[in-house]
Amino acid sequence: xxxxxxxxxxxxxxxxxxxxxxxxxxxxxxxxxxxxxxxxxxxxxxxxxxxxxxxxxxxxxxxxxxxxxxxxxxxxxxxxxxxxxxxxxxxxxxxxxxxxxxxxxxxxxxxxxxxxxxxxxxxxxxxxxxxxxxxxxxxxxxxxxxxxxxxxxxxxxxxxxxxxxxxxxxxxxxxxxxxxxxxxxxxxxxxxxxxxxxxxxxxxxxxxxxxxxxxxxxxxxxxxxxxxxxxxxxxxxxxxxxxxxxxxxxxxxxxxxxxxxxxxxxxxxxxxxxxxxxxxxxxxxxxxxxxxxxxxxxxxxxxxxxxxxxxxxxxxxxxx
Amino acid sequence: xxxxxxxxxxxxxxxxxxxxxxxxxxxxxxxxxxxxxxxxxxxxxxxxxxxxxxxxxxxxxxxxxxxxxxxxxxxxxxxxxxxxxxxxxxxxxxxxxxxxxxxxxxxxxxxxxxxxxxxxxxxxxxxxxxxxxxxxxxxxxxxxxxxxxxxxxxxxxxxxxxxxxxxxxxxxxxxxxxxxxxxxxxxxxxxxxxxxxxxxxxxxxxxxxxxxxxxxxxxxxxxxxxxxxxxxxxxxxxxxxxxxxxxxxxxxxxxxxxxxxxxxxxxxxxxxxxxxxxxxxxxxxxxxxxxxxxxxxxxxxxxxxxxxxxxxxxxxxxxxxxxxxxxxxxxxxxxxxxxxxxxxxxxxxxxxxxxxxxxxxxxxxxxxxxxxxxxxxxxxxxxxxxx
Numbered sequence: 115x116x117x118x119x120x121x122x123x124x125x126x127x128x129x130x131x132x133x134x135x136x137x138x139x140x141x142x143x144x145x146x147x148x149x150x151x152x153x154x155x156x157x158x159x160x161x162x163x164x165x166x167x168x169x170x171x172x173x174x175x176x177x178x179x180x181x182x183x184x185x186x187x188x189x190x191x192x193x194x195x196x197x198x199x200x201x202x203x204x205x206x207x208x209x210x211x212x213x214x215x216x217x218x219x220x221x222x223x224x225x226x227x228x229x230x231x232x233x234x235x236x237x238x239x240x241x242x243x244x245x246x247x248x249x250x251x252x253x254x255x256x257x258x259x260x261x262x263x264x265x266x267x268x269x270x271x272x273x274x275x276x277x278x279x280x281x282x283x284x285x286x287x288x289x290x291x292x293x294x295x296x297x298x299x300x301x302x303x304x305x306x307x308x309x310x311x312x313x314x315x316x317x318x319x320x321x322x323x324x325x326x327x328x329x330x331x332x333x334x335x336x337x338x339x340x341x342x343x344x345x346x347x348x349x350x351x352x353x354x355x356x357x358x359x360x361x362x363x364x365x366x367x368x369x370x371x372x373x374x375x376x377x378x379x380x381x382x383x384x385x386x387x388x389x390x391x392x393x394x395x396x397x398x399x400x401x402x403x404x405x406x407x408x409x410x411x412x413x414x415x416x417x418x419x420x421x422x423x424x425x426x427x428x429x430x431x432x433x434x
Numbered sequence: 435x436x437x438x439x440x441x442x443x444x445x446x447x448x449x450x451x452x453x454x455x456x457x458x459x460x461x462x463x464x465x466x467x468x469x470x471x472x473x474x475x476x477x478x479x480x481x482x483x484x485x486x487x488x489x490x491x492x493x494x495x496x497x498x499x500x501x502x503x504x505x506x507x508x509x510x511x512x513x514x515x516x517x518x519x520x521x522x523x524x525x526x527x528x529x530x531x532x533x534x535x536x537x538x539x540x541x542x543x544x545x546x547x548x549x550x551x552x553x554x555x556x557x558x559x560x561x562x563x564x565x566x567x568x569x570x571x572x573x574x575x576x577x578x579x580x581x582x583x584x585x586x587x588x589x590x591x592x593x594x595x596x597x598x599x600x601x602x603x604x605x606x607x608x609x610x611x612x613x614x615x616x617x618x619x620x621x622x623x624x625x626x627x628x629x630x631x632x633x634x635x636x637x638x639x640x641x642x643x644x645x646x647x648x649x650x651x652x653x654x655x656x657x658x659x660x661x662x663x664x665x666x667x668x669x670x671x672x673x674x675x676x677x678x679x680x681x682x683x684x685x686x687x688x689x690x691x692x693x694x695x696x697x698x699x700x701x702x703x704x705x706x707x708x709x710x711x712x713x714x715x716x717x718x719x720x721x722x723x724x725x726x727x728x729x730x731x732x733x734x735x736x737x738x739x740x741x742x743x744x745x746x747x748x749x750x751x752x753x754x755x756x757x758x759x760x761x762x763x764x765x766x767x768x769x770x771x772x773x774x775x776x777x778x779x780x781x782x783x784x785x786x787x788x789x790x791x792x793x794x795x796x797x798x799x800x801x802x803x804x805x806x807x808x809x810x811x812x813x814x815x816x817x818x819x820x821x
Contacts, residue, residue, distance in 0.1 A: 126747070137747060143817055166820045169741065169784040173819035191819035195743035199817060 128239035129197065130231045136200035142207055144189045146175040154186050155179060161256035164248055170194040172202045174252045176209065178260060183213045190252075197238045198245040204228050205249035218257045218268065221279055222246035241319060243277035243309035250276075274324045277309035282324055289333045297326045351427035352392075359394055359427075360387050366426050371418055380404030382418070390431075396422070397433050435753045438799040442640075443589050443617060443732060443790035444757055448683075449642040455686045456644070459679035467676055468667065477678045484685025488649060491688035492615075492634065493625035497654035501672040502647065502681050506616045507539035508661065509635030509650035510583075512672070513612045514543045516659040517581040522552050527580040527609075531573050533557040533565050534775035535588050540614055544583075553578070563593045563723045563776045567603050579609040586618035590788060591776075592732025593723045594622060598629045605630050610656065616640050620691035621698060621729040632656045638680065642792070643687030647680035694793050703730035705800045706791050710735075712804040716811055718821075722776065722786070731791040738785065739821025740814040745787045748810040754803050757788045 129137075151158035156177035164171035171194065177187035188209040190202040205225050209217045225246040229237035238245065258265040272282040288294060288303045297314055301307040307326050312318035315327045351359065364384065375381050379402050386397035398418070404410045411434065419432040439447065459480075465473030467481060488500050503509055514530065522528050532544050534556045544554045555573045560566050565584055574582070582604040587594045597613060604611040612633035618624050620641030626634060634651035638644060650672070652658050664673025710733050713719050718738035737745060742758035749756055774783070789803075815821045 126750075137744075138751065140817065162819065166739070166784065171820050191817060193739060193818045193820040194741050196747045198741070199744060 130229055130237040132229045132231055133197055133200040133237055136203045137196035140199060140203040142189050142203050146177050146187055146189055151177040156186055159256050159260045161252050161259050163252035163255050166193050170198050170248050172248050172252045174256050176256055178214060185209045185212055185217055197242040201225050201246040201249045214257055214260055217253055220253055222250040225249045240309040247276040275306035275313045278305035280304045280306035285329050286333050297330055300326055356389060362426060375404055378403055392429055393431050394429050395431050395433060436802055437753045438803050439755050440789045441755045441757045442792040445639045446642045446792050447794055448644055449690055452643055452683045452687045456679040456683040467678060480682045484682050487685035487689040491692045493627040494651055499652040501650040501668045502676060503650055503672050504646060505648040506635045506637035509648055510539040510614055511543050512650055512661040513633045515661055518547050518552055519659045520657050521580040527578055528553045529578040530581045531555045531579060532583045535559055536585055537589060540583055559775050563591055565595045567599045570600055570603060574607045576607040581610045583612040586613045586615040587729050589617050591723045591734045592728035594727060601630045621731055623695060638684035638687055641687050641691040643684045644680050647677055647684050697793055699730055702791050702793055705795055706731055709800050733789045735787050736785045737811055739818040741784055742786050744814055752806045754806050758786055
């Protein structure tokens with residue numbers, strides 16, 4: 115919550131003037147008849163998407179010129195709210211003059227951007243983004259009818275956020291690469307979930323196949339498992355060569371011990387390393403302030419040995 | 435352009451007489467009624483008069499309480515949470531019985547209490563959209579039930595529940611009964627002598643009073659745990675400095691509304707029926723709920739092939755204000771809960787438009803609205819892909 119959220123803005127105040135104009139006077143409304151299409155030497159394509167019971171339904175008419183595959187006329191009819199009607203109208207307009215293969219590239223974001231008055235201000239409020247998604251879906255439907263192919267062959271990947279067109283693969287990759295821990299971070303990185311918010315968690319505007327909360331949890335769990343798996347693959351200390359043991363001990367000293375000694379102006383080095391049966395004998399020598407420190411042979415010494423025994427291997431014995 | 439307000443179930447115009455009555459309490463009699471000095475005490479007679487009017491308006495007895503509060507949402511929260519603290523959290527009676535068609539002020543509060551350990555039963559409605567005694571009986575276990583909360587009339591449909599039977603059945607089972615009467619007061623008679631409610635909640639702005647003031651009726655002898663703790667106002671049952679101006683306004687608004695009930699039943703009903711007949715004369719229009727079962731001011735209509743928000747948009751461009759329970763106009767795209775509970779066709783859930791009149795609605799306005807609706811239906815059905 116914040117100041118801007120305390121008094122709910124009017125839904126309609128957040129529609130662009132273009133949305134309002136096209137709701138009041140759609141430019142590309144109506145049907146295309148078979149005869150009209152024939153007169154244009156074109157094939158008539160009629161595609162339906164949505165249903166009244168879902169709250170949105172749109173029908174797209176294309177006259178597709180024979181030979182060139184160019185859309186020479188595009189109109190629509192729509193059952194839906196003002197933004198659905200305006201989005202459908204703009205969608206039909208964007209199809210006009212394009213080939214079918216070009217038209218299939220039109221996304222809901224293209225439709226929404228085209229409806230903006232100011233390029234930086236969204237044409238519709240977040241909860242209305244799904245209206246432009248309808249426009250995108252009906253184009254896919256028209257293409258599949260025109261080409262006589264299955265609609266699913268046009269869907270490249272699993273789409274999680276229809277509004278921002280972010281796929282499952284993208285979201286998983288972003289979580290992994292950036293070590294994301296919250297849904298807010300996913301939204302900030304990808305815009306997924308920034309608009310109608312349905313994909314964030316169950317219970318939003320629409321039921322979805324994937325939700326960001328689940329993807330985040332599953333991906334993070336997978337990351338933990340993989341990390342644990344990688345750890346398990348590391349050879350145990352006793353299985354290492356003496357050279358590897360030395361490197362492991364040096365790495366631990368660098369990370370956990372030397373910073374503390376350096377704080378007090380001292381340091382330490384390994385002067386020798388040898389194996390004696392099961393044991394690994396580490397000979398150390400102090401440097402700097404440690405050389406004259408009273409506890410160097412008592413407290414500090416036992417701290418170093420205990421830490422190495424506990425964190426690296428029980429088999430380590432430290433000598434001076 | 436002509437402006438016609440037909441959204442009176444959302445809020446109403448403040449009656450100019452009511453506005454006039456509260457005016458002196460801003461710059462002249464602005465004192466805190468709890469103060470000992472004259473500025474405080476001079477507010478008392480008008481406050482007492484307001485209480486008289488409120489008590490008379492709903493038939494409350496002198497031993498009963500009507501707490502003046504912020505709104506019906508506050509009243510509903512107070513009742514439900516009081517029962518939770520007083521009974522549900524301390525005894526074996528864990529059940530609240532309410533309905534699927536309640537206002538969010540009741541529904542969301544019940545959902546919250548469910549998380550805290552209450553057992554909540556959400557009653558369905560019958561085919562006519564009514565909560566019948568038979569539906570209640572099925573869940574009314576005397577061993578388990580702490581409270582029954584059922585709205586007097588529904589905000590979307592105007593359908594009136596048989597409150598007397600529901601309340602009597604609840605009392606016989608030894609449970610408390612609450613009714614959210616927000617949509618009933620000023621539209622139909624509401625009398626706590628006839629209907630044995632323990633709690634009743636209402637809000638002034640639904641009957642031509644100002645927003646931000648409401649009332650909570652509590653029958654004599656019924657325990658209440660306050661929602662707001664603080665000063666001694668309202669006998670400690672609702673702390674917070676009393677909004678004297680709005681309390682005075684609510685009192686007068688109640689008196690006028692109750693006096694106007696006869697007009698409401700005759701004239702508002704006549705205009706409502708005129709509008710409804712005109713809608714039904716159009717093809718493929720459904721009205722939800724039988725006329726005689728509804729408050730006299732409300733119509734919930736469904737126009738085949740036209741989405742509710744688009745309908746409102748067109749009405750608004752021509753100066754007519756109505757409302758929709760249609761999912762598209764809200765944050766939540768799920769179909770309206772009332773529609774779902776009524777098992778109406780899923781198609782209808784997106785095509786509903788509510789017209790709600792008041793005693794300020796004129797015949798001229800209704801005639802104008804009928805013309806606008808005809809134009810709207812024609813235009814939007816031309817656009818529609820499903821008509």
